[in-house]
Amino acid sequence: MFNVYFVQMSRGVEWALHCCVLLHWAGPDAIPSAKLAGYHDLPPVYLNKQLQRLAQAGILDSISGPNGGFRLAKSPEQISLMDVVVAIEGATEAFRCLDIRAQGPTASDAANTHVPCSIATAMRRAENAWRASLAQQTIADIVAASGRAAPDAAVRARTWFGG
Amino acid sequence: MFNVYFVQMSRGVEWALHCCVLLHWAGPDAIPSAKLAGYHDLPPVYLNKQLQRLAQAGILDSISGPNGGFRLAKSPEQISLMDVVVAIEGATEAFRCLDIRAQGPTASDAANTHVPCSIATAMRRAENAWRASLAQQTIADIVAASGRAAPDAAVRARTWFGG
DNA sequence: GTAACTGTACTCGGATATTCCATGTCCGAGTAGGGTTGG
DNA sequence: CCAACCCTACTCGGACATGGAATATCCGAGTACAGTTAC
Numbered sequence: 570m571f572n573v574y575f576v577q578m579s580r581g582v583e584w585a586l587h588c589c590v591l592l593h594w595a596g597p598d599a600i601p602s603a604k605l606a607g608y609h610d611l612p613p614v615y616l617n618k619q620l621q622r623l624a625q626a627g628i629l630d631s632i633s634g635p636n637g638g639f640r641l642a643k644s645p646e647q648i649s650l651m652d653v654v655v656a657i658e659g660a661t662e663a664f665r666c667l668d669i670r671a672q673g674p675t676a677s678d679a680a681n682t683h684v685p686c687s688i689a690t691a692m693r694r695a696e697n698a699w700r701a702s703l704a705q706q707t708i709a710d711i712v713a714a715s716g717r718a719a720p721d722a723a724v725r726a727r728t729w730f731g732g
Numbered sequence: 733m734f735n736v737y738f739v740q741m742s743r744g745v746e747w748a749l750h751c752c753v754l755l756h757w758a759g760p761d762a763i764p765s766a767k768l769a770g771y772h773d774l775p776p777v778y779l780n781k782q783l784q785r786l787a788q789a790g791i792l793d794s795i796s797g798p799n800g801g802f803r804l805a806k807s808p809e810q811i812s813l814m815d816v817v818v819a820i821e822g823a824t825e826a827f828r829c830l831d832i833r834a835q836g837p838t839a840s841d842a843a844n845t846h847v848p849c850s851i852a853t854a855m856r857r858a859e860n861a862w863r864a865s866l867a868q869q870t871i872a873d874i875v876a877a878s879g880r881a882a883p884d885a886a887v888r889a890r891t892w893f894g895g
Numbered sequence: 896g897t898a899a900c901t902g903t904a905c906t907c908g909g910a911t912a913t914t915c916c917a918t919g920t921c922c923g924a925g926t927a928g929g930g931t932t933g934g
Numbered sequence: 935c936c937a938a939c940c941c942t943a944c945t946c947g948g949a950c951a952t953g954g955a956a957t958a959t960c961c962g963a964g965t966a967c968a969g970t971t972a973c
Contacts, residue, residue: 579955579956579957580956580957581956581957583851583855586851586855587851590851599906601905601906601907602906602907603906608838612957612958612959614958614959614960615957615958615959617906617907617908618908618909618957618958620907621907621908621909624907631906631907631908632906632907632965633905633906633907633908633963633964633965633966634904634905634906634907634964634965634966634967635904635905635906635965635966635967636905636906636966636967637905637906637907637965637966638906638907639907650854650855650858675771675888675889675892684881684882685881687874687877687878687881688746688749688750688753688874690877691813691869691873691874691877692745692746692749692813694865694869695813695862695863695865695866695869696862698861698862698864698865699858699859699861699862699865700858701861702857702858702861702862703858706854706857706858710854711850711851711854714850714853714854715850718847718848718850719847725838726838729838742917742918743917743918744917744918762945764944764945764946765945765946766945775918775919775920777919777920777921778918778919778920780945780946780947781918781919781947781948783946784946784947784948787946794945794946794947795926795945795946796924796925796926796927796944796945796946796947797925797926797927797928797943797944797945797946798926798927798928798943798944798945799927799928799944799945800926800927800944800945800946801945801946802946
């Protein structure tokens, strides 16, 4: 019925978030994945794979050929952290409930199968809190916070990509 | 500096929570891991491994020898879901920050290294919401909710373990 | 001089190895209880 | 009959295989620009 675990959140999520911020700072031109990877010494082809997922999710535009690359498909205000997590990790519930109550000698007890599992409910409550927090925060918030913490970061990034 | 991902929450967490509830229902006597496993058709030895961690965390008492097994070391009110998650998964932050800012050509920029990563901060905020929800809920709450949903569950479990 | 064409270099995109961690298993250490034997 | 001893069975506990997913990589498809050539 329910399946509950935590799926691993790959480090690709962190990469993707950084790239979204960098793409915003870099400006409207498309940036090749290799160049984005070079900014943080990430494996270029693997980063490309993560950016593909963002593109499929409609968060980025992908442009082939010379002068191609990736660029933001929406404004930073329209991209929540939840969107990025879902794009990379998939829409599967982080906490899947196996409903192990349905296994074993007591599985046939009628009361079990028609009543939601209290443990799944409790874990889902916690997960929903996590999701709500992610959904509230956007790339624009990250950009703003970074701007306050290190005002020159945007200029440095833009310079690096521009040259 | 920081390392941020989501570590996988093993299904062992779900098993552990179910076992805590079952141990409460079963009464003060120790229950062998094999018998707990049989209740939900779980791999006995592997479940034992998870229960070991709960014992090391002080959530369960482990008793060797005949008539041995595991029993709750605290009252259900004193065991939060967070305690169980930490016991199984370890105390590592679920979201580890790799701080990829410290890599690559811009790593030497002084401003970067002394300022907290905005992305790590945002992700940690979400994770803290998750942890807070887990910390608020206890095994006693699960027991109470299960009792409301299926009043005979406790009796059935006790009977099964007693016989 | 202009325009069409061709070739090249560069980009994404999906199919393919590799590594690592959760999962699952096996055997050893320790213990409590019962049976046995000697007094 | 009683008590001390030993032996067996049962439990946890840590060390050892296995599988699957995340990680990393390679090669093919498509495209835009530049150079070339024909008119």
